[in-house]
Amino acid sequence: xxxxxxxxxxxxxxxxxxxxxxxxxxxxxxxxxxxxxxxxxxxxxxxxxxxxxxxxxxxxxxxxxxxxxxxxxxxxxxxxxxxxxxxxxxxxxxxxxxxxxxxxxxxxx
Amino acid sequence: xxxxxxxxxxxxxxxxxxxxxxxxxxxxxxxxxxxxxxxxxxxxxxxxxxxxxxxxxxxxxxxxxxxxxxxxxxxxxxxxxxxxxxxxxxxxxxxxxxxxxxxxxxxxxxxxxxxxxxxxxxxxxxxxxxxxxxxxxxxxxxxxxxxxxxxxxxxxxxxxxxxxxxxxxxxxxxxxxxxxxxxxxxxxxxxxxxxxxxxxxxxxxxxxxxxxxxxxxxxxxxxxxxxxxxxxxxxxxxxxxxxxxxxxxxxxxxxxxxxxxxxxxxxxxxxxxxxxxxxxxxxxxxxxxxxxxxxxxxxxxxxxxxxxxxxxxxxxxxxxxxxxxxxxxxxxxxxxxxxxxxxxxxxxxxxxxxxxxxxxxxxxxxxxxxxxxxxxxxxxxxxxxxxxxxxxxxxxxxxxxxxxxxxxxxxxxxxxxxxxxxxxxxxxxxxxxxxxxxxxxxxxxxxxxxxxxxxxxxxxxxxxxxxxxxxxxxxxxxxxxxxxxxxxxxxxxxxxxxxxxxxxxxxxxxxxxxxxxxxxxxxxxxxxx
Numbered sequence: 001x002x003x004x005x006x007x008x009x010x011x012x013x014x015x016x017x018x019x020x021x022x023x024x025x026x027x028x029x030x031x032x033x034x035x036x037x038x039x040x041x042x043x044x045x046x047x048x049x050x051x052x053x054x055x056x057x058x059x060x061x062x063x064x065x066x067x068x069x070x071x072x073x074x075x076x077x078x079x080x081x082x083x084x085x086x087x088x089x090x091x092x093x094x095x096x097x098x099x100x101x102x103x104x105x106x107x108x109x
Numbered sequence: 110x111x112x113x114x115x116x117x118x119x120x121x122x123x124x125x126x127x128x129x130x131x132x133x134x135x136x137x138x139x140x141x142x143x144x145x146x147x148x149x150x151x152x153x154x155x156x157x158x159x160x161x162x163x164x165x166x167x168x169x170x171x172x173x174x175x176x177x178x179x180x181x182x183x184x185x186x187x188x189x190x191x192x193x194x195x196x197x198x199x200x201x202x203x204x205x206x207x208x209x210x211x212x213x214x215x216x217x218x219x220x221x222x223x224x225x226x227x228x229x230x231x232x233x234x235x236x237x238x239x240x241x242x243x244x245x246x247x248x249x250x251x252x253x254x255x256x257x258x259x260x261x262x263x264x265x266x267x268x269x270x271x272x273x274x275x276x277x278x279x280x281x282x283x284x285x286x287x288x289x290x291x292x293x294x295x296x297x298x299x300x301x302x303x304x305x306x307x308x309x310x311x312x313x314x315x316x317x318x319x320x321x322x323x324x325x326x327x328x329x330x331x332x333x334x335x336x337x338x339x340x341x342x343x344x345x346x347x348x349x350x351x352x353x354x355x356x357x358x359x360x361x362x363x364x365x366x367x368x369x370x371x372x373x374x375x376x377x378x379x380x381x382x383x384x385x386x387x388x389x390x391x392x393x394x395x396x397x398x399x400x401x402x403x404x405x406x407x408x409x410x411x412x413x414x415x416x417x418x419x420x421x422x423x424x425x426x427x428x429x430x431x432x433x434x435x436x437x438x439x440x441x442x443x444x445x446x447x448x449x450x451x452x453x454x455x456x457x458x459x460x461x462x463x464x465x466x467x468x469x470x471x472x473x474x475x476x477x478x479x480x481x482x483x484x485x486x487x488x489x490x491x492x493x494x495x496x497x498x499x500x501x502x503x504x505x506x507x508x509x510x511x512x513x514x515x516x517x518x519x520x521x522x523x524x525x526x527x528x529x530x531x532x533x534x535x536x537x538x539x540x541x542x543x544x545x546x547x548x549x550x551x552x553x554x555x556x557x558x559x560x561x562x563x564x565x566x567x568x569x570x571x572x573x574x575x576x577x578x579x580x581x582x583x584x585x586x587x588x589x590x591x592x593x594x595x596x597x598x599x600x601x602x603x604x605x606x607x608x609x610x611x612x613x614x615x616x617x618x619x620x621x622x623x624x625x626x627x628x629x630x631x632x633x634x635x636x637x638x
Contacts, residue, residue: 022232032232064230067361085378089368091197094144096207104212 007044011076014040024072025065027058035069039076045085046070056087059095114140114188116421117204117217119195119366122150123407124399124414125223126178126187131418132221133185135427140215141187142206144194148182149175150225151245152407154252157273158553158612160298160512162530164443165408168514168551170612172252174407198222198366202394219394219421222367222382223414226360226400231265234320240327244274244357251281259353263330264288265318266357267479269297269406274357275305280577286351289316289332291339294460294476298452299508300554302479307631309594312479319346321354330354362401370395387420387437388413396421403454405447412444450509450531466509467533480592481505483628490535491524491557500544500561500570503627504534505592506554515557518547549574550611559618560626569626570603575617580605581634589621589629598625600632 020033030053043049046056046069055069056062062069066086074081092101118129121143129139147153155171166174182189190208197205203216228243235241240259244266247258262283264275267290275285288305293315295302306312315335322329334345364372364380373391375381381403388396398417399410416437423433448454451462451471463471469489474482486492491504502523504515513526515534523540526532542559549557549572559572571589581587581602589600598621606616621629 019232019234022234023237024232026237063227063363067229068232082376082378086368086380089365091205091369092207093196093198093365093369094194094207096194096196096212097210100207100210101212103210104214 007042011040024068025053025055025058025062027060027065028054028056030055030065032072035072036076039073044073044077046073046087047085049073050087061093061095062087111203112213112215114138114215114217115425115427116140116219116221117142117202117215118221118223119143119198119204120150120223120225120399120401121145121148121189121191122223122225122399122410123152123174123178124225124401124410124417125150125221126182127411127414128221128223128396128398128418128421129187129189130178130181130185131415132422132427133182133187135419135422137422137425137427139187140217141182141189142193142195142204142215143189143191146192148179148189148191152178154245154248155407156252156277158551158614159408160406160510160553161408161447162511162513163517165412165447165511167408167512168518168553168612171407174411178411195366198370200370200392219396219424221396221398221414221417221421222364222390222401223398223410223417224363224366224401226362226404228356229359229361230356231318231358233318235323235327236321238321238323238327239325240323240352241321241354241356244270244355247353247355248274248277251277251283257281257283258355259327259351260284261286261351262353262355263318263332263349263351264355264357266290266359267292267296267302267312267314268357268359269301270360271355271357272297272301272305274355275310276301278355279305279308279310283353285310286349287311287313287332288479289313289318291315291317291335293337295479298510298554299472299475299479299481300506300510300556302475303481303505303592304555306479306594307590307592308633309590309631311594314477317341318354322348327352327354360400360404362404364401367392367395367397367401387423388417389420389424394421394424396424409444409447412440412447416440416444446530447511449529450511452508452510465507465533466529466531469507469533472507475507478593480594481507483592486627490533493536493538495538496562497538497540499542499563500559500572501540501542502536502548503558503560504536504548504552504556505558505630506534506552506556509533510554512553514551514553515548518551520545520547524548544572546572546606546616547610549616550614555614558630559616562623562626564620567623568620569623570618570620571626571629572616572618573630573632575605575615575632576613580607580615581617581632585634587632587634589619589625590631590633591628592630594631597628598622600629602632
């Protein structure tokens with residue numbers, strides 16, 4: 001089992017960082033400290049952090065913060081960011097109003 | 110019936126349009142979808158002259174290349190759907206598109222994804238304040254919408270994007286207070302750095318942004334020095350009086366549609382799609398082109414677009430295998446020319462390059478200070494080592510970058526780059542320069558100057574590329590600045606020349622004391638500095 005997947009490994013006590021109040025996910029207003037704490041509480045993938053905090057779930061769909069969140073998780077776990085699994089990509093790739101999705105045209109000339 | 114095409118291209122930037130044109134030329138029925146209201150992607154905000162050689166459209170300004178592409182797309186019958194937001198790509202090559210608040214579905218037998226890239230951000234205290242923006246966003250505001258992003262800007266990042274946008278901010282009349290970079294070396298081309306430093310913009314390397322000050326909007330910035338492990342050094346904080354902070358710290362591919370369709374990535378957790386030698390992804394018939402495949406210049410994006418267009422045409426049976434193979438290998442040769450030199454993909458991030466391809470010692474000061482030091486300049490082949498009688502070019506292009514318009518510009522054969530376009534331009538010592546100045550105006554790096562040490566007993570003339578409006582009139586008195594952007598002497602404008610071929614790069618000829626002809630590299634009518 002690699003270091004990343006070892007969920008029993010201790011990350012040590014959570015220590016408050018001086019830049020913990022910086023907002024990382026602007027759409028949902030999630031701070032760096034919240035993301036770091038989530039990792040300490042057992043969230044080790046992008047998907048887990050997203051579902052736990054809604055980070056990356058707002059209007060921009062993680063386009064701005066995705067990479068930042070990945071970096072924070074990686075630093076907290078002391079592994080390379082390339083090992084952090086990304087969120088599942090699914091449509092809609094751009095924000096869309098539900099009435100537009102509902103306004104689906106089946107026969108399109 | 111769902112609307113069908115032979116080929117759907119997603120993204121109408123340089124890569125997508127090139128791909129569509131190439132396929133359409135071969136009879137493929139192509140539709141391009143783009144979420145923006147006008148096509149061209151980022152090309153129309155590229156107001157600078159491109160690098161490369163003739164076949165890469167070197168020395169042509171980016172937006173003009175965009176106009177050419179649009180014309181070609183129209184002539185070849187490419188259909189462009191604008192304001193068409195592709196929301197989904199599914200593995201049966203179906204796309205879901207938001208058009209006029211209606212969800213439409215289209216299908217094709219082949220798909221090319223050319224969705225480009227997005228700007229990376231770095232978080233710091235106050236980074237969410239209005240006034241902090243991507244450098245690309247600032248460029249869009251200025252060059253597409255004619256709006257100044259601010260009046261005093263701090264640029265974070267010294268790569269080509271940071272340097273080019275800084276220069277364009279200056280052109281728009283915005284003050285660039287500083288350019289900073291956490292790395293100890295300039296990230297972009299030396300020529301791009303030089304044309305900003307010579308105007309007096311300070312460059313702080315090994316510096317990071319600590320915070321953006323302000324409550325409602327940015328009212329200042331604090332920067333600090335970093336050590337070799339990029340950690341802030343306490344006590345080195347410095348306040349800068351700015352109202353705008355531009356972030357130019359790289360780009361990331363927008364590959365979400367591909368992931369959604371199940372395309373394999375180069376690294377399992379990464380965002381770079383894996384491709385074969387014909388730009389085909391792990392999904393049969395789905396190709397990629399441009400920045401979504403690899404972050405590069407628009408010149409490369411247009412070539413990879415054409416390769417994908419041919420590959421898709423072959424996949425669809427419109428292009429014969431052999432013809433496609435030949436065309437692709439020609440395009441790959443053209444791409445390979447752009448991939449040589451100090452900034453090539455394989456040299457990316459290398460800091461141990463001590464010599465140019467020709468064996469000249471690299472300019473340390475260019476990397477560490479953003480300009481070539483007086484004591485280094487004479488060692489390069491574009492700079493005459495002995496006294497030359499009369500007017501002659503001085504070429505301050507000292508890094509192996511893919512570019513050769515200077516060679517074509519000189520009809521008298523004074524300038525030689527050679528077959529390999531990353532070689533340093535050399536000036537023939539027995540040249541017959543007539544002082545036409547075309548090399549000066551056509552050099553995309555603005556690295557060529559004409560010097561005439563025999564103007565009079567006491568004075569020499571320096572002719573420099575100048576792209577700031579209004580052009581100074583003959584007789585204007587001001588000061589000459591050094592490569593470093595420091596005052597060197599008083600100077601007087603003798604004349605300012607422009608013509609169509611020079612395409613808005615004016616030739617400004619100034620008169621300076623003889624001993625300053627190899628120091629004066631910019632002119633300002635302002636007394637300050």
